[in-house]
Amino acid sequence: MTAQEDLEEQFAQWRQYVQRRRELVPADADELEDHLRGSVDELVAVGLRPDEAFLVAVKRMGSLDELSREFAQEHSERLWKQLVLTGGTDTPAADTGSRRDLWAMVICAAGAAVSIKLPELFGMSLERDGAFYGPNISLFAFPWLAAFLAWRRQPQPRLIAILVGLFVLGAVAANVYPLAETSQSVVITAIHLTIALWMVVGLSYVADEWRSSRRRMDFIRFTGECFIYFVLIALGGGVLIAFTFGTFNAIGINPEVFATQWLMPCGGVAAIVVAGWLVEAKQSVVENIAPVLTRLFTPLFTAVLLGFLIAFGLTSGAIDVEREALILFDLLLVVVLGLLLYSLSARDPLAPPRLFDKLQLALVVSALAIDVLVLLQITGRISEYGTTPNKAAALGENVILLANLAWSAWLLFRFVRRTTPFVTLERWQTGYLPVYAAWAWIVVLVFPPLFSYF
Template sequence: MIKDIDKLIDENTDNPHELERLYREEPRAFEESFPYIWEQNPDSRVLAAWNERLNFRGAGNTQKVSYLRKDILVMVLLAALSGISTRMILYLVDQQMIAPVNLVFGIFPFLAGLFVYKNLPKRTILTALVSLFLICGVYMNLLPFEGKDSILLAYLHLPVFLWVLTGLAFTGDNYRIGSTRLAYLKFNGEFCILYASMAICGMLLTALTMQLFGVVGVDISEFYFENIVLIGAAFLAVVAAFLASGNLKLARNIAPHIARIFGPLVLATLMVYLAAAIWIGKNPFLDRNFLLSFNGILLCVLAVTIFSITERSKEEKKNVSDFVNFALIVLALITDFVALSSIVFRLSSYGLTPNRLAVLGINILICIHLLWIIFAYMRFLQNKTDPAGIQDAITKYLPVYGIWTAFVTFAFPLIF
């Protein structure tokens, strides 16, 4: 909290910019201190405008409350439909009528529907979203129930492609603008924080419920998990999305701190892990499982780095976190080079398979992306550009991942 906010407001009664900054940093403290300052400076036109802003109770506020109620009703409806749809899909999965991957259709379309309601995109975008979701649903269920690698790869890449489609719904008509794509990445970080918080509460409630019914000798575990937990998990996804995409300041205040804390921890952990792997003698060229873990590390580092970069302010000056992020990106690039070399070795030694081709493709895409981010970060660290250049390097490349996941999802089952 800002210390002596009364004094700071009093010193800036004729400085609208500074008053706005103080309000955004500590809105509650500002509102509590403002009446006293306004009473002492009744002739200030700037404070008069602030007084109207903080205390206005006209028709506009009534309309705003009405819209908020409507938004909440739409959110609750979509959340309920998401939970019910997920339960129905699970029933069909249990009957072996459809593949388990269909569970993603109980969540992503409703998240996209929430964003469409909020953004009201043009008809072309709306048509594209509806068509692509329908095509994905029909195509996935036309694939045979076989454990072939190409079909499993399609199942694995489908959620990522639907995530990209949800991003299109989030950005709406502004999907070409980098700042809007950046907002979607920030939303994902805030969404994860909110969902995890609510999920922990849900797990505590589940544990309490199981214990209470266990005391009276009633086993409700199967019913509870298939109905309450599953429906609740889908329901909470829409609720968390609604809160994260609104003006809730809790996650927005927590996310940057989490990014600053986890960046150094991830860097230290991965350096120790890689050093230990080298010491033990693990070889990604010959050990398939270690190669998979290498790629897992790569994706984790990329995700943590993007989260850290997107959560920083454009006005924030260069600090220690930037050097940690840069080190993480360099570590990720080294990991990617090793993984690429291992994949090429396995392709030349053991031949082409859907798995190897998929891993090769995503590693090449990540390598190009990391190089772009590194060059942008180097320019920033040399004071040749601002953080917007780094954020552009991240956001402008996102459609490439969407195209690749679409290719693997739709083309691999046909090719292989």
């Protein structure tokens, strides 16, 4: 790559980060880029190399957060324009596209709501048939969300065929094995199939750019924002259900059947599609909230993990590695990883290491220590009492998390020491995503027959 090509790639990365800022419209990004290019040209003219000139010009321009605040103060009405259904655009073409997206979302959300009720035509019930609905729960919503994203991205037919094939494979894995309702494989299949199919949604999101590290990081950001929107919708749905019960009970009508058998299941799966649409339609309106949440909870989780390690050292007690405890510890490690991933996706890649990066390093090291303790307990129990599907799945997950956390801690340490660029840590995390998908499929497809459907 020539010096000019390398410089253009740096401009492209810088512009891609600028365009994530909700305060800045494309015209603002053009203005900033023109100013940056002019500064680079002046510095190159006085003898600096292009890469040196780029770094100096970016530093002279100032913090992107400060620039964003200046634009936000000057154009404060933009946020409100972004919050309306039209997406805050004034062009007829953009309005037409927004309406099409809205109708596509409505169709996909309705499809998800209908699909969760279809099994009732064959005598199934949410209350009685947990062994069926547990493994299949993600199949009622994720294919419709993937369909909406594929409709927006227009991927190649070959990729569409792969998406359909993976969802069919998931449906076969969820239903072909004779799993009893008390089987451990029901729970681990439900959890791991959800992970596997969410990665399929990610493939639909990145579409034909599935090799791109940047697009994978965009999917991580999409996941975080989608989760936040879903939680907000769920909280609103809880208020709606409470008012439904209160108002109908006041006139002597019990709405329990409608709320539990229609509103909650249909609304729950439809909300996943709506949340995905909101992320796409609002283009990171929530992006300023999510980094605040990561900065709030990162020190809190760090304190909790350090407190747990201190308490474990003082009491010298064993860790309970039964199913509920295993799920709890794995969820804790996943939350830590999620905090790391989302903070990476929202971070300015050109900013130098700060105190928060050191705090993240402490969080990752603490999680790594807990992962090692849990692994020691699991292997000890397996050698003493034998293995079960839960313990085997937890063992594999903790090994995978151990590898990710260990290398992340090393890269964070080197980044804090200013010996490794931030992009190396970012590429490690995005490149590791297929490992989680592969393990999830192994658990779903191999574990039930391997453990005799126990």
